[in-house]
Amino acid sequence: MQNDKIQNAIEKLKKAYACVIYDGNDREGEADLIIHAKYITPEWIERLRKNAGGLICLAIEPEIAKKMGLVFYTDILASSNFELKQMECKKTAYNDKPSFSIPVNHKEVYTGITDTDRALTIKKLAELAERAYKNEQTGTIQTGKGNLKGESIKQEFMRSFYSPGHVFLLIGRGIENRKGHTELALELARRAGMQGTMVLCEMLAPGRALSKKKAKMYAEKYGYPFLEGSDF
Amino acid sequence: MQNDKIQNAIEKLKKAYACVIYDGNDREGEADLIIHAKYITPEWIERLRKNAGGLICLAIEPEIAKKMGLVFYTDILASSNFELKQMECKKTAYNDKPSFSIPVNHKEVYTGITDTDRALTIKKLAELAERAYKNEQTGTIQTGKGNLKGESIKQEFMRSFYSPGHVFLLIGRGIENRKGHTELALELARRAGMQGTMVLCEMLAPGRALSKKKAKMYAEKYGYPFLEGSDF
Numbered sequence: 001m002q003n004d005k006i007q008n009a010i011e012k013l014k015k016a017y018a019c020v021i022y023d024g025n026d027r028e029g030e031a032d033l034i035i036h037a038k039y040i041t042p043e044w045i046e047r048l049r050k051n052a053g054g055l056i057c058l059a060i061e062p063e064i065a066k067k068m069g070l071v072f073y074t075d076i077l078a079s080s081n082f083e084l085k086q087m088e089c090k091k092t093a094y095n096d097k098p099s100f101s102i103p104v105n106h107k108e109v110y111t112g113i114t115d116t117d118r119a120l121t122i123k124k125l126a127e128l129a130e131r132a133y134k135n136e137q138t139g140t141i142q143t144g145k146g147n148l149k150g151e152s153i154k155q156e157f158m159r160s161f162y163s164p165g166h167v168f169l170l171i172g173r174g175i176e177n178r179k180g181h182t183e184l185a186l187e188l189a190r191r192a193g194m195q196g197t198m199v200l201c202e203m204l205a206p207g208r209a210l211s212k213k214k215a216k217m218y219a220e221k222y223g224y225p226f227l228e229g230s231d232f
Numbered sequence: 233m234q235n236d237k238i239q240n241a242i243e244k245l246k247k248a249y250a251c252v253i254y255d256g257n258d259r260e261g262e263a264d265l266i267i268h269a270k271y272i273t274p275e276w277i278e279r280l281r282k283n284a285g286g287l288i289c290l291a292i293e294p295e296i297a298k299k300m301g302l303v304f305y306t307d308i309l310a311s312s313n314f315e316l317k318q319m320e321c322k323k324t325a326y327n328d329k330p331s332f333s334i335p336v337n338h339k340e341v342y343t344g345i346t347d348t349d350r351a352l353t354i355k356k357l358a359e360l361a362e363r364a365y366k367n368e369q370t371g372t373i374q375t376g377k378g379n380l381k382g383e384s385i386k387q388e389f390m391r392s393f394y395s396p397g398h399v400f401l402l403i404g405r406g407i408e409n410r411k412g413h414t415e416l417a418l419e420l421a422r423r424a425g426m427q428g429t430m431v432l433c434e435m436l437a438p439g440r441a442l443s444k445k446k447a448k449m450y451a452e453k454y455g456y457p458f459l460e461g462s463d464f
Contacts, residue, residue, distance in 0.1 A: 028342075042438075042439045043438075043439075046438050049285050049436070050282070053281050053282070055398060069315050069316060071314050071316065073396050074396070075312075075314070076308065076312045077308060077334070077396075079312045079313045080307075080309075082301070082308060082311070084301060084390070087336070087390050087393060087394050087395045089337075089394040093343070094342070094343070100396040102316060104319070110325045110326070111260050111324075111325070111434070111441065113286045113287060113434050113436070113441075114439065114440045114441055115439045116440060158319050162321040163316070163319045163321060164306070164309075164330050164332040165321070166287060204281070204345070204347065206274075206275075207275075207278070207347045207348050208346045208348060209346055
């Protein structure tokens with residue numbers, strides 16, 4: 001049984017609304033503007049960069065990330081041959097491990113940074129994730145559009161995208177382990193019965209994070225649900 | 233002997249003005265808003281994210297990058313143990329290798345993404361680069377503020393910053409090898425006799441890159457020099 005706030009957010013999420021999630025005063029103290037990746041458009045990328053202003057990231061649920069062969073950026077850095085590996089962030093100032101995986105572009109983009117290019121990269125990733133998610137649910141082998149006969153999700157992912165790119169992939173660590181925007185957003189998708197790929201962008205004010213009060217006002221203005229970490 | 237356009241840009245650069253550099257129709261076809269890292273402020277980060285809209289990156293000249301122990305992101309990915317290494321971008325759609333090194337935060341930031349945090353990370357990097365640059369010029373060993381006695385630039389860099397962070401470091405490949413915004417911006421710093429750390433951000437319009445015409449109008453409005461790859 002969901003509480004009313006979560007239930008309302010689930011209904012809105014399914015109707016392609018964005019939502020605003022504030023993590024909590026004891027963590028980043030930050031609100032992110034969030035939308036399910038399947039609804040992303042170039043207009044949405046523009047809105048995220050203008051109205052939120054942070055980094056446009058794509059959070060992916062751990063099961064799907066695993067099928068794609070994604071690992072954490074810190075694991076890549078730590079396994080490399082360079083002295084830079086000692087710079088690996090083990091804990092942020094708010095006491096969590098970072099969620100970053102690799103930054104990617106879809107191979108069909110041009111520079112990768114325009115609204116159109118970033119939307120394309122995310123859209124293609126959401127399509128692939130949808131297939132990964134459905135396979136898991138049904139146990140069937142997908143051989144449809146864009147998927148070579150017998151090609152795995154991982155093979156298709158690695159063939160269709162490259163790194164470095166301009167969409168920053170994040171991997172959820174599960175809400176029981178970490179209560180960051182990554183996990184909160186993915187938990188909302190999970191409760192909505194949707195595959196876990198959520199676009200996130202930090203909401204900024206001049207100099208600092210947008211206050212909780214102003215983030216809430218923004219959400220109300222557009223009819224977006226406003227959630228806090230403690231609602232989950 | 234510099235041409236007049238470059239000479240004017242050098243004078244403005246030294247007075248803490250930004251400049252707009254358009255690479256060329258045969259390359260990205262993109263204008264970047266650029267400022268020397270030593271002049272960065274939180275207000276400047278805000279201006280870059282609002283008026284430009286792309287990724288806020290810090291281009292570093294190869295000699296300084298080497299002193300810091302920086303390498304290209306693609307080299308890190310390629311030397312890792314993961315299947316993801318096959319996703320390494322060898323050439324972009326506009327036919328160049330990417331300039332990305334690693335993304336970093338200074339250890340004193342909180343989330344790393346706010347205007348204040350990004351300005352702090354860049355400012356601290358510019359200060360370190362300034363010392364690296366002066367050592368090179370004078371051959372003396374720097375033991376001043378923030379630099380432990382006998383500590384190398386590389387040791388100080390790796391002790392003071394962590395990765396992943398929210399400022400994307402780029403390494404120049406030299407203007408004779410690549411004529412991207414990274415190299416053009418660093419070449420301008422070099423000709424101005426300034427150390428090579430330049431903050432760059434792609435100028436975007438709804439859906440696509442800002443047109444050359446509009447980028448030029450923006451530069452004129454604020455009194456910023458407008459340069460093209462062919463001016464160098």
